[in-house]
Amino acid sequence: MTTVPAFLSTVRDRIDRLSALSGSFYTVSPDRYIGGTCNTWESYSPLEEEDLSFSQLEPTAGRYCGFSKLSPLETFQRFCEKKLHKVAALVFCPDYCQGSDYSGSLVELSNCDTLAEDHYGKGVWRLYGGHGSFGLAFDLRFLTEEALEALESLQDYPLASEDKLSELELEKEEEAWESWVSSDFTKELLSSFYQEASEEALEALEDKLESLEDEKLYGLFQEACELGNHYWETEAQSRWIDCEKVAASVSFSSLIDALA
Secondary structure: OOOOOHHHHHHHHHHHHHOOOOEEEEEEOOEEEOOOOOOOEEEOOHHHOOEEEHHHOEOOOOHHHOOOOOOHHHHHHHHHHOOOOOOOEEEEEEHHHOEEOOEOOHHHHHHHHHHHHHHOOOOEEEEEOHHHOEEEEEEOOOOOHHHHHHHHHHHHOOOOOHHHHHHHHHHHHHHHHHHHHHHHHHHHHHHHOOOOOOHHHHHHHHHHHHHOOHHHHHHHHHHHHHHHOOOOEEEOOEEEOOHHHHHHOOOHHHHHHHHO
16 A cells, blocks of 8 residues: 655545535646647646646546546555656636536636636646636645635535626626627617507607617616516626517607607
8 A cells, every 4th residue: 555655645635525525636738739749749847837728637547647547545545656646736626616608607717717817826736728718727836725724615605706796697697788788778779669659750769779879878777677667687608688578668768758
């Protein structure tokens, strides 16, 4: 049985505490595949990288462990035996900080941003991948007590910062307004008054809406949201709202006031 050196007792304690949390252990090797080549690899130092790709994460039973089924502690022991513990990393990736365009929510994204801002430094990497994938990886060699406690607190209450989440929701709502909500709201306004106005009046209304200052149109939108109790919803990493229902809450008089 391999004996864990005394200086690794701290790493063992971190593994024990992290094993009780929602997340996974991976290894980061000191070499990486060069894309577009025929099985060509290059040496590099992960610690010199600000971010890592999900493709750079390997299972604990990776190449340097002979593809054996090893526990996180046994993996780190194997690194020590091969004198790789200074260049290869054993990392922990918390579930509550991961997501993509098709999974997770703004809660996970806000957690990722919060922990990255509070604990970013040596041995803490942002992760990126296809389809808007994001996450965090913590190197157990450099994991601070503050970061470990932050990860443990997420297990009890999976939101790192209410303020960060609110800030992110507002940011995504502004992006949605500029991207599609503004135009969809305008179209639904015209549709909602289709039965009440002549074709000529609708054309005039459309011209006025197109020339209406964005600030006034947004004010009309917000007023309708409040009157009709319409709320934004989170869909993966974006915000969504039912523009048809919002437009239906706009009275003809309030529309005329906005256009005046």
